[in-house]
Amino acid sequence: MVARAQAVTAARWVVLVFFALLCAFPFAWATFTSFKADADLYTVGHVPFLYNLPPTFDHVRVLFQETEFLTFVRNSFEIGVIVVAITLATAVPAAYAIARLTGEWGGRLAMAVFVIYLVPPTLLFLPLSRIVAELGLQDSIWALVLVYPTLTAPFSTWLLVGFFRSIPRDIEEQAMVDGYSRAGAVVRTVLPLALPGLLTVVIFTFALTTNDFVYAVAFISSSSNMTISAGVPVELIRGDVFFWQSLMAATVLVAIPVALAYNFFLDRFVQGLALGGVKG
Amino acid sequence: MAEVEVRDIRKAFGGVPAVDGVNLVCHDGEYLVLLGPSGCGKTTLLRMIAGLEHPTEGDILIGGHSVRGLPPRARKIAMVFQSYALYPHKTVEHNISFPLEAQGMTKEERATRVRWAAGLLGIESLLQRKPRQLSGGERQRVALARALVREPQVFLLDEPLSNLDAKLRASARLELKQFQQRLAASTIYVTHDQVEAMGLGDRIAVLNLGRLQQIGTPDEIYHRPANTFVATFVGSPPMNLVPRDGRLVGFRPENVRLSTDGQRLEGASFACHVIRIENLGSDRYVYLRVKGDEGDTNVIAKLAVAEQLPVKADEDAQLSVEQRHLSYFDQKTGGRIAA
Amino acid sequence: MSEPVAHRTVVFDESPRVHHLLDRENVLGPVMLAPLLVYLVALVGVPLVLVFVYAFSDASTGSPTYSFVGLSTFQRTIADETFRTALRNTIVFTILSQVVVIVLATILGFVMTANFRGKWIVRFLVLLPWTTPIALSALAWLWMLDSLFSPFNWILGQLHVVAEGTPVAWLGENTLAVGSVVALQAWRTMPLAAVILMAGLTSIPPELNEQAAIDGAGFWRRLFDITFPLLTPIMMVAILFGIVATFTDMAAVYILTHGGPGDATQVLASWSFYTGIESGSLADGAAIGVFMFPVLLGVCLLMLRRARRAEVL
Numbered sequence: 022m023v024a025r026a027q028a029v030t031a032a033r034w035v036v037l038v039f040f041a042l043l044c045a046f047p048f049a050w051a052t053f054t055s056f057k058a059d060a061d062l063y064t065v066g067h068v069p070f071l072y073n074l075p076p077t078f079d080h081v082r083v084l085f086q087e088t089e090f091l092t093f094v095r096n097s098f099e100i101g102v103i104v105v106a107i108t109l110a111t112a113v114p115a116a117y118a119i120a121r122l123t124g125e126w127g128g129r130l131a132m133a134v135f136v137i138y139l140v141p142p143t144l145l146f147l148p149l150s151r152i153v154a155e156l157g158l159q160d161s162i163w164a165l166v167l168v169y170p171t172l173t174a175p176f177s178t179w180l181l182v183g184f185f186r187s188i189p190r191d192i193e194e195q196a197m198v199d200g201y202s203r204a205g206a207v208v209r210t211v212l213p214l215a216l217p218g219l220l221t222v223v224i225f226t227f228a229l230t231t232n233d234f235v236y237a238v239a240f241i242s243s244s245s246n247m248t249i250s251a252g253v254p255v256e257l258i259r260g261d262v263f264f265w266q267s268l269m270a271a272t273v274l275v276a277i278p279v280a281l282a283y284n285f286f287l288d289r290f291v292q293g294l295a296l297g298g299v300k301g
Numbered sequence: 302m303a304e305v306e307v308r309d310i311r312k313a314f315g316g317v318p319a320v321d322g323v324n325l326v327c328h329d330g331e332y333l334v335l336l337g338p339s340g341c342g343k344t345t346l347l348r349m350i351a352g353l354e355h356p357t358e359g360d361i362l363i364g365g366h367s368v369r370g371l372p373p374r375a376r377k378i379a380m381v382f383q384s385y386a387l388y389p390h391k392t393v394e395h396n397i398s399f400p401l402e403a404q405g406m407t408k409e410e411r412a413t414r415v416r417w418a419a420g421l422l423g424i425e426s427l428l429q430r431k432p433r434q435l436s437g438g439e440r441q442r443v444a445l446a447r448a449l450v451r452e453p454q455v456f457l458l459d460e461p462l463s464n465l466d467a468k469l470r471a472s473a474r475l476e477l478k479q480f481q482q483r484l485a486a487s488t489i490y491v492t493h494d495q496v497e498a499m500g501l502g503d504r505i506a507v508l509n510l511g512r513l514q515q516i517g518t519p520d521e522i523y524h525r526p527a528n529t530f531v532a533t534f535v536g537s538p539p540m541n542l543v544p545r546d547g548r549l550v551g552f553r554p555e556n557v558r559l560s561t562d563g564q565r566l567e568g569a570s571f572a573c574h575v576i577r578i579e580n581l582g583s584d585r586y587v588y589l590r591v592k593g594d595e596g597d598t599n600v601i602a603k604l605a606v607a608e609q610l611p612v613k614a615d616e617d618a619q620l621s622v623e624q625r626h627l628s629y630f631d632q633k634t635g636g637r638i639a640a
Numbered sequence: 641m642s643e644p645v646a647h648r649t650v651v652f653d654e655s656p657r658v659h660h661l662l663d664r665e666n667v668l669g670p671v672m673l674a675p676l677l678v679y680l681v682a683l684v685g686v687p688l689v690l691v692f693v694y695a696f697s698d699a700s701t702g703s704p705t706y707s708f709v710g711l712s713t714f715q716r717t718i719a720d721e722t723f724r725t726a727l728r729n730t731i732v733f734t735i736l737s738q739v740v741v742i743v744l745a746t747i748l749g750f751v752m753t754a755n756f757r758g759k760w761i762v763r764f765l766v767l768l769p770w771t772t773p774i775a776l777s778a779l780a781w782l783w784m785l786d787s788l789f790s791p792f793n794w795i796l797g798q799l800h801v802v803a804e805g806t807p808v809a810w811l812g813e814n815t816l817a818v819g820s821v822v823a824l825q826a827w828r829t830m831p832l833a834a835v836i837l838m839a840g841l842t843s844i845p846p847e848l849n850e851q852a853a854i855d856g857a858g859f860w861r862r863l864f865d866i867t868f869p870l871l872t873p874i875m876m877v878a879i880l881f882g883i884v885a886t887f888t889d890m891a892a893v894y895i896l897t898h899g900g901p902g903d904a905t906q907v908l909a910s911w912s913f914y915t916g917i918e919s920g921s922l923a924d925g926a927a928i929g930v931f932m933f934p935v936l937l938g939v940c941l942l943m944l945r946r947a948r949r950a951e952v953l
Contacts, residue, residue: 030756033751036747036748037751040751041762043827044765044766044767044768044830045766047769047780048768048772050780051780051783051784065788069791069794070791111675112676115672115673115676115677118669118672119673123669130673134676135943136944137680137684139936139940141909141932143908143932144888144930145687147691147694147922148687148688148926150916150917151690151699152687167683168683170683171680171683171684174676174680175680189384191383192388194353195382197352197373197374198353198380199379199451200400200404202374203665203668205403209399210388214389231773234775234891235891235913238913239913249773250773250776253776254895268783269779269783272777272779275772275776276776276777279772280772284760284767287763
């Protein structure tokens with residue numbers, strides 16, 4: 022029995038290592054590449070898995086000092102913050118109304134909102150590019166600020182409906198009996214209790230805006246207004262000249278913090294999926 | 302303190318009536334119990350008084366003024382929910398002071414009031430705890446403290462004992478009663494437990510299927526039920542109903558006298574067959590079958606163990622009940638009729 | 641009992657009727673919903689209608705006006721060889737990648753439900769493909785599959801699978817390029833499917849498997865008779881997410897192959913982008929995009945049906 026248990030453990034680790042390699046290898050390779058000297062990297066015949074020349078920080082320095090990487094980061098961050106604000110302002114009241122006030126048709130509405138989440142940017146970017154142009158927002162980060170909530174608000178609403186429904190009605194009704202209006206009851210009891218859900222929404226709104234590629238490349242043309250997702254692959258590759266080490270450094274520098282944030286909130290996210298369910 | 306009056310109130314959810322034309326008054330300082338099985342509309346009625354549901358028809362008056370259209374916060378009521386609905390993210394102290402904050406009371410005033418309410422319920426030592434660190438009984442006290450801290454016109458209690466275990470429930474019932482007597486506040490108390498209703502209520506309103514069946518003192522409800530529903534819902538075991546001469550004869554199990562020697566009380570008597578005898582410690586339940594023209598009826602008699610048992614299982618016997626313990630009901634409508 | 645007479649005066653909100661309207665749920669509900677609905681109608685509903693309008697018109701980025709041309713844009717689109725490749729590729733990429741995802745995500749879901757030391761770091765690593773913005777991970781793949789410097793090429797060279805000096809053009813040869821795009825799509829959608837499956841696995845009551853074990857069912861029997869059937873609904877959700885993500889994505893193709901070699905890896909989304917934005921023909925781009933619609937509609941209907949069934953349960 023002991024031998025069998027050990028075999029099971031060993032087999033599990035074999036599978037886990039396989040998956041870890043499969044999933045993380047491109048990033049490991051990117052990290053490894055970031056510190057290679059040009060003469061090492063671009064010499065055919067060098068063993069690619071070794072530092073044939075001493076590793077160097079030069080290309081990371083180039084990324085920060087000689088490219089617009091930091092501009093992209095700042096743009097993404099600014100857009101993210103504003104989009105989070107718009108998302109919360111629209112999704113929180115809507116989710117609360119669906120969860121509490123609208124009864125049966127609220128359930129159907131939740132479903133409709135979820136369906137909207139499935140309408141992809143690659144179907145909408147053409148008319149939106151025209152709408153954005155007519156609003157005079159072409160090549161402005163405000164174009165993305167305007168459009169991103171269509172990606173984030175439906176998903177956030179759907180997630181929050183589940184969180185709100187998991188809070189007992191009694192709590193806010195008690196607050197209403199205790200002397201507060203419904204709005205007061207929501208602000209003082211429901212929102213503090215839904216804080217994990219709200220934080221999850223903030224994180225995933227940020228992640229979704231960072232993730233977008235289509236709208237960013239469709240609406241933005243000058244590199245000073247680009248986001249990370251569009252700027253790094255589009256603007257840092259000029260013709261056939263690749264700064265591979267810098268590009269890979271940028272990839273890893275974005276991937277790691279985003280992944281950490283996701284991991285921190287994954288359980289809440291899964292809980293949200295289960296709560297909001299596809300039940301609507 | 303104030304009187305609560307419910308006038309012709311109706312509430313339908315999607316066309317299905319939950320409360321169907323109820324009139325009742327809870328007098329100033331009275332302890333009124335709404336009793337009924339689950340789904341009878343008692344909680345809906347309470348929630349309408351609180352302002353959490355809007356009546357489809359009818360009016361509610363608190364202290365002589367219609368509260369129709371007033372939100373819960375403007376009705377000067379306090380409510381204790383079945384779940385106690387303590388704010389899980391606030392300390393006990395903050396829970397109790399929360400209704401006072403809504404009134405814009407100063408911090409010092411609030412602290413004084415919280416100490417007063419906590420003292421009244423003996424929970425001063427719990428003030429810094431969070432609700433999840435409290436036992437069921439402690440939670441109930443916190444909920445009561447929060448309800449009384451702002452001295453409302455009316456207390457509304459929705460099955461506040463149902464989350465406690467059986468042992469705790471008896472002592473909590475006693476405390477609730479003493480507490481209400483001290484405050485002398487108008488109280489409307491919802492329960493499906495007839496023992497709570499009988500023990501706590503100045504008067505009991507029995508509801509079924511959204512309609513008021515009877516309103517009266519515990520004594521009236523028990524001894525003079527207005528119809529067969531009240532007769533069988535209140536009392537454990539319930540009132541026996543035996544068809545005789547085109548009407549139903551009702552009598553309580555404890556009023557039954559059994560004999561095998563032809564001795565009988567002045568009143569009604571029936572020939573019966575003893576099916577089974579159950580010894581419950583202080584009482585015995587004797588299960589009987591009474592033969593009648595329209596088939597057999599099962600009857601339960603409750604006899605004190607201290608008395609000698611006059612019958613044995615599986616023998617024929619005589620059952621009799623004194624005239625003053627008899628009720629009569631119409632066989633069709635179930636309504637009470639004169640003897 | 642001593643009454644705290646000093647505090648006897650109870651001050652209530654003196655103007656409850658001022659907020660009267662917002663106390664009514666049938667007013668408050670729509671008011672709270674309005675901002676979201678207005679936003680979504682304006683920026684999802686209207687564009688969605690416009691896509692169809694454009695597809696029946698001669699709209700282009702150059703001119704502010706357009707006129708209706710009936711089905712002629714569609715006729716031109718369907719006659720186009722690249723479009724047909726793109727349509728076929730979109731379907732093939734989606735099916736192939738999601739088949740791979742079903743297999744891998746199920747295995748990963750199973751091993752990840754167990755508790756073991758170091759789970760946190762393993763979870764972090766296997767989630768990377770999902771959490772990283774697709775444009776950036778595609779870039780990492782682009783470097784990993786570089787025709788000259790790919791580590792895979794070096795390994796294959798060392799193993800003498802390929803001759804030295806004739807590197808494998810992962811992205812330059814039709815079949816390999818298709819394989820690369822499919823692999824990238826499977827790789828990036830697999831972790832979310834595994835996460836969803838994990839949630840499903842943990843929600844299966846252990847009593848069911850224990851009961852089956854007592855009844856004499858072996859591991860495989862339990863797996864196929866109990867676990868898999870109970871997992872099917874949530875597996876559906878996972879796969880539907882994967883289908884939508886793969887079917888509508890353009891970043892992977894745009895960055896990895898630019899639709900090439902030739903137009904061998906072009907998909908509807910990327911071809912619509914090249915046509916609509918880079919060539920400026922809104923009408924043709926919209927007509928291409930419209931072909932994504934039936935599949936999306938089907939996915940939505942499946943989701944709704946599943947939702948209805950879930951509500952019955």
